Amino acid sequence: MEHYNMNLTLKVWRQKNASDSGKFETYPVKNISSEMSFLEMIDVLNEELISEGKDPIAFDHDCREGICGACSMYINGRPHGPWHANTTCQLHMRAYKDGDTVVIEPWRANSFPVIKDLVVDRSAFDRIIQAGGYISVNTGNAVDANAIAINKDNADAAFAAAACIGCGACVAACKNSSALLFVSAKVSHLALLPQGNPERKTRAMNMVAQMDKEGFGSCTNTGACEAVCPKEISIENIARLNREYMMAGASADK
Amino acid sequence: MKWSELFTSSIGKKWVMALTGLFLIIFLIVHAGINACIWANDGGVMFNKAAHFMGSTVVIRIAEIGLFLGIFLHIIQGLMLEFQNRSKRKKGYEVPMGNKGSKWYSRSMGLLGTILLLFFILHWWHFWVPARFIGHEELTEIEINGVHMHNMYNLMQYTFQELWVVIAYVIACISLCWHLIHGFQSAFRTVGVSNSKYMALIQNVGIGYSIIISLAFAMMPVSMYLGWV
Structure with missing residues (x-):
C-alpha cells in the first residue's frame, strides 16, 4: 500500500476529572503518516501539547497488540473506529485521508464513569x-x-x-x-x-x-x-x- | 434464588417480555384467522358466526382474561424497560452510532410498541367496548340458523367507511410488522435458542409471519373501504 501523509482535524473529549462537566476541544494534526497506528497519532499530538506546556490527552492503552482490552475510544460514532473486529490500537491511519475530521469520545455509560478525558472506569x-x-x-x-x-x-x-x-x-x-x-x-x-x-x-x-x-x-x-x-x-x-x-x-x- | 428475584432481574424481565410476546404472536394468528372470514363473500355470515363463537364459551372468556393480563404485562414492562434503559447513559454521544451494527426497528421497539398501544385504545373503542359493554347503533342483532348474535360485520363495515380510520389502521399494521420482525426472533433468542440451524429457520419464519399477519390485518379495513367485501 502506498505511503502518504495527511493533515487531520481532531475533535477530542476533554474532561479534567470525574466531577468536571467536560467539553470537546479541536486540534489540527499535521503530517501524520498513513503507516502510523491511531494511538501513535495521539502520541504525536500529545508530544506537541506537552511541548506547548498543555495537559496531554489521557487515554487507556497497554499492549498495543489488540489483546489486552485496555484501549477504549469511540471514534466517529463507532467503538474502536471503523474497522471490523479491531481494537483502537490496531486501527491504522490508512483508514483516513487528508482533510478528514475525527471525533473521539470516551465509552459512554453510567456504569463506566469518565475518570479523565478518554479514560473510563471499567x-x-x-x-x-x-x-x-x-x-x-x-x-x-x-x-x-x-x-x-x-x-x-x-x-x-x-x-x-x-x-x-x-x-x-x-x-x-x-x-x-x-x-x-x-x-x-x-x-x-x-x-x-x-x-x-x-x-x-x-x-x-x-x-x-x-x-x-x-x-x-x-x-x-x-x-x-x-x-x-x-x-x-x-x-x-x-x-x-x-x-x-x-x-x-x-x-x-x- | 426466589421466584420474585428470578423474574425481576434484567434477564428475568427479558423472559417475561419474550413469553408474553410469544403468547401474543399466537393470539394474532387466531385473531387474523377469524377476521379473515370477512373475505368469505357471504355478506358476513361466516365472520359473524366465528365472532359469536369467540364470545360464547366460558373457556374463551377465561382465555380473554389471560390475554389482557399478557398484553398489559407486555406493555407496562416494555415501557418501564424502555425508560430504564434510556436512563443508563445520562451523557450521550456527539456522533450517534445509528445503523452501524443494528437495525433501526430493533432499536425502536419502544416507539413501535407505543404506536400499537395508541392503536389498541382506538381499536378497543371501535369494537371491543361496543360489543361487550355499551353497544352501538350500527351493532345490530341478527339471526343465523336460529341463533341470535351481534352483527359485528355491519359494525366493521360502518367503522371502515372513514378514511382516517383506515389510514390509522394501516399505520398500526406497518408498526406491527416491524415490531414483529424484531420481536419474533428476539423472543426465541431470549428463551435460549442458540443453535444457528434453528435461528436461521426462526428468522425466516419470523419475517414471513410478520409480513403475512400485518398484511392480512391491513387489508381488512382497506377491503371494506374500497367496497371489495
Whole structure:
C-alpha cells in the first residue's frame, strides 16, 4: 500500500476529572503518516501539547497488540473506529485521508464513569468476573491434560467465548448500555467445559446479579454489541446465558 | 434464588417480555384467522358466526382474561424497560452510532410498541367496548340458523367507511410488522435458542409471519373501504 501523509482535524473529549462537566476541544494534526497506528497519532499530538506546556490527552492503552482490552475510544460514532473486529490500537491511519475530521469520545455509560478525558472506569467488569468467573481445581498432583474428554465443538465455542478481552465496546455500542455480551462470554466459556460444571448454576446467577447491581441496562437483542466486538464474540452466547440463567434460577433450591 | 428475584432481574424481565410476546404472536394468528372470514363473500355470515363463537364459551372468556393480563404485562414492562434503559447513559454521544451494527426497528421497539398501544385504545373503542359493554347503533342483532348474535360485520363495515380510520389502521399494521420482525426472533433468542440451524429457520419464519399477519390485518379495513367485501 502506498505511503502518504495527511493533515487531520481532531475533535477530542476533554474532561479534567470525574466531577468536571467536560467539553470537546479541536486540534489540527499535521503530517501524520498513513503507516502510523491511531494511538501513535495521539502520541504525536500529545508530544506537541506537552511541548506547548498543555495537559496531554489521557487515554487507556497497554499492549498495543489488540489483546489486552485496555484501549477504549469511540471514534466517529463507532467503538474502536471503523474497522471490523479491531481494537483502537490496531486501527491504522490508512483508514483516513487528508482533510478528514475525527471525533473521539470516551465509552459512554453510567456504569463506566469518565475518570479523565478518554479514560473510563471499567472496574464494574472486574467485579462481575469476581462474582463467578472462576472454577474449582483440586490441589495435589497435576492431572493428565487428556484425562477429561471434551467435545471438539464445545471446546471451540468455549475458546471463542474466552477470546473476550473485556474492553467494554459492547456496552459502549449498546443503546441500553447493556453488558450482556460480556457476561454471556464469561459465563459461556466456563459453562461449555466440564471444568466449569461445579459452579455452573451459581456462576450464572451471581454474575447476572452483579451485572444488575452495577447498573448496566437490559439487553434487547439489537446486535450492535456483536457488530463492534473486536473479538467477534457471537450474540449466540447471550441466548446461551438466557438459558443458563433461567435453568439455574428455576432449579435453585431456595 | 426466589421466584420474585428470578423474574425481576434484567434477564428475568427479558423472559417475561419474550413469553408474553410469544403468547401474543399466537393470539394474532387466531385473531387474523377469524377476521379473515370477512373475505368469505357471504355478506358476513361466516365472520359473524366465528365472532359469536369467540364470545360464547366460558373457556374463551377465561382465555380473554389471560390475554389482557399478557398484553398489559407486555406493555407496562416494555415501557418501564424502555425508560430504564434510556436512563443508563445520562451523557450521550456527539456522533450517534445509528445503523452501524443494528437495525433501526430493533432499536425502536419502544416507539413501535407505543404506536400499537395508541392503536389498541382506538381499536378497543371501535369494537371491543361496543360489543361487550355499551353497544352501538350500527351493532345490530341478527339471526343465523336460529341463533341470535351481534352483527359485528355491519359494525366493521360502518367503522371502515372513514378514511382516517383506515389510514390509522394501516399505520398500526406497518408498526406491527416491524415490531414483529424484531420481536419474533428476539423472543426465541431470549428463551435460549442458540443453535444457528434453528435461528436461521426462526428468522425466516419470523419475517414471513410478520409480513403475512400485518398484511392480512391491513387489508381488512382497506377491503371494506374500497367496497371489495
